[in-house]
Amino acid sequence: MNIKISKLFVFISLLLIPVMLAGCGGGGGGGSAWFDTTVILKSVEVEPAQPSIALGKNVQLTATGIYSDGTRKDLSSVVAWSSSAPGIATVSVSGLAISESVGKTTIRAVSENLVGSATITVTERILESIDITPALPSIALGTVQQFTAIGTYSDDTIADITTAVTWASSNTGVATASGSTATAVATGVTTITATLGSVSGSTDLTVASLDSIYIEPDNATIPKGLMQQFVAVGLLSDGSEQDLTAYATWVSSEPLYATVNDTSPDKGQVNTLAAGSTTITASYSGKFASTPLTVTDATLQTIAITPASPGIAVDTALQFTAIGTYSDSSTFDLTSLVDWTSSNNAVATISNTGFTKGVATSVGNGITTIKASITDSYAGDIEDDTTLTVTSAKLTSITVQPTNATISLGTTQQYTAQGNFSDGSAQDLTDQVIWRSSNKINAVISNAAGSKGLLTPLRAGGTTVSATFASGSYFILPVTGTTGLTINSGTLTGIRIDPPTPSVNKGKTLQLRAFATYNAADGSGTFEQELTKSVNLTWSSADKLIATVVNVPKKDKGLVKGVATGTVTITAKVRKVSEAGSYGTAVLTVN
Structure with missing residues (x-):
């Protein structure tokens, strides 16, 4: 067994x-x-294997493990990612490849000594959208509108592409388009379109009739020898305003005291010659306006530069202003008349041309002396200087103002961007950031010089307004600030002026602000919007011999100046609105 x-x-x-x-x-x-x-890991596969992306774009890569039993598993979060050329594209720990410059790089994914790879090609940036500035303009018959086309690219940069796009008008019976210039032919509305390749942008242009003209500054008093730019503003039938300075015919009633230039490009420029009084008149298309001008014997005493001894970070800019004080204690902005210099251009340069006059641009760390000088016909050479310190402080955040605003259709909203830096300093970056509206169907915002940050609502709804700091062609500090915006249709119920009981010394100025209150059409209640510098708001003084108030230029709108001691009523009114709540008043005391 x-x-x-x-x-x-x-x-x-x-x-x-x-x-x-x-x-x-x-x-x-x-x-x-x-x-x-x-079961053992046999290989690693990266997909997509040969992606091509435009500069500024990203691509998500996936690492897949292939095992001995034929199964596959997503290993994207556990492999070690790397780029052979991080200057062209970097890769995150999760496999997100981020383009940095044009070229090719190999992205590798490693697990258990097994390597998978993909070759990424980064191509030139591509145009993604076109914004036209100004948005929704109105012009008078016989005048023209110059448009600007701003292109936004895949790498989040912007560029002026005005001369590169093709311009067109949808209704040539209302306005024709020759290049970026639209010429009014008849009253009505047309759509102006700018196209480059497959990308286009558009805005409506309204041609309206001219109702009246007014001149700024009004009832001015100017020292002899000083040059002053006068502006003729047309009030149009649709309630909008248009600068007609270049179209108007200018005349001075007493050219012995002051002359006014009637030749382009200096139309409206007044040269004061001797003490006395004259009347400046501007006329266009059968409408005219006149304003008195008093020329005094006051002489320039000093120049003061503001801000004094500022500090800014590298790759940013700062606007300097030169204020002249005269023998009668009056003050005038001489920024555009003085000569600006920087003692060290390796630290900062300063502009002496056009609208950028007095703008200092930082180049490198250090200290430079900014000087403003003028040769006065009566006082001789006068100058002032201040130091500008440029630091290596880093931009940490951007604050966009106003925050979470609610505005009414038919108005505009000016946004500002404040840069907050690592050394605790803050700086106005409004003119240096790239502005965006997340919903261009509801609102557009300008990136054109002279109107940066100006938002125009197109319909009721919401959008996110963002400001991103840029330097040169590509971002050095990709810092963005955002805020929400609600656009409502509402009924105007009142205007309040702040401060409510203002006072100013004779010869000095004070900035007033105007706030409108609306009843929301959707029944959500009331909301308030600042209209101080809105094109729809007009400021006036009941007695210009006591105080004047500025309507043009826009940046100074609502600025009152004391002329003589006394009290005067200042009014802020929304034009083309007849309700009792369309205006507000404040009694100004001049000491």
């Missing part, structure tokens, strides 16, 4: 030997245990 069992055991053992050998063999000496069923 035992012999039979032993023989059976030997027989079974002999049958199992090939199976055991099969279990131990194969795999080139892997040494697996008997009946070992372990």
Whole structure:
């Protein structure tokens, strides 16, 4: 019996030997245990394998592990990612490849000493959208509107592409388009479109009739020898305003005291010659306006530069202003008349041309002296200087103002951007950031020089307004600030002026602000919007012999100046609105 069992055991053992050998063999000496069923990683595959992206764009890569049993598993979060050329594209720990410059790079994913790769090609930036400035303008018959086209690219940069796009008018019976210039032909509305390749942008242009003209500054008093730019503003039938300075015919009633230039490009420029009084008149298309001008014997005493001894970060800019004080204690802004210099252009340069006059642009760390000088016909050479310190402070955040505003259709909203830096300093970056509206169907915002940050609502709804700091062609500090905006249609119920009981010294100025209150059409209640510098708001003084108030230029709108001691009523009124709540008043005291 035992012999039979032993023989059976030997027989079974002999049958199992090939199976055991099969279990131990194969795999080139892997040494697996008997009946070992372990699944091992055989390779890593990266997809997409050869993506092509435009500069400024990203691509999400996926690392897939392929195992010995044929199964596949997503390993994107556990592999080690790297880029052979991080200057062209970097890659995050999760496999997000971020373009940095044009070229090619290999992205690798490593797990258990197994490598998978993809080759990424970064192409030139592509145009993504076109914004036209100004948005929704109105012009008078016989005048023209110059448009600007701003292109936004895939790398989040912007560029003026006005001369590169093709311009067109949808209704040439209302206005024709020649290049970026639209010429009014008849009253009505047309759509102006700018197209480059497959991308286009558009805005409506309204041609309206001219109702009246007014001149700024009004009832001015100017020292002899000082040059002053006068502006003729047309009030149009649709309630809008248009600068008609270049179209008007200018006349001075007493050219012995002051002359006014009637030749382009200096139309409206007044040169004061001797103490006395004259009347400046501007006329266009059958409408005219006149304003008295008094020329005094006051002489320039000093110049003061503001801000004094400021500090800014590298790659930012700062506007300097030169204020002249005269022998009668009056003050005038001489920024555009003085000569500006920087003692060290390696630290900061300063502009002496056009609308950028007095703007200092920082180049490198250090200190430079900013000087403003003028040669006065009567006082001789007068100058002032201040130091400008440029630091290596880093931009940490941007604050966009106003925050979470609600505005009414038919108005505009000026936004500002404050840069907050690592050294605790703050700086106005409004003219240096790239502005965006997340919903261009509801609102557009300008990036054109002279109107940066000016938002125009197009329909009721919401949008997010963002400001991103840029320097040169590409971002150095990609810092963005955002705020929400609600656009409502509402009924105007009142205007309040702040401060409510203002006072100013004779010869000095004070900035007033105007706030409109609306009843929301959707029944959500009331909301308030600042209209101080709105084109729809007009400021006036009941007695210009006591105080004047500015309507043009826009940046100074609502600025009152004391002329003589006394009290006067200042009014802020929304034009083309007849309700009792369309205006507000404040009694100004001049000391």
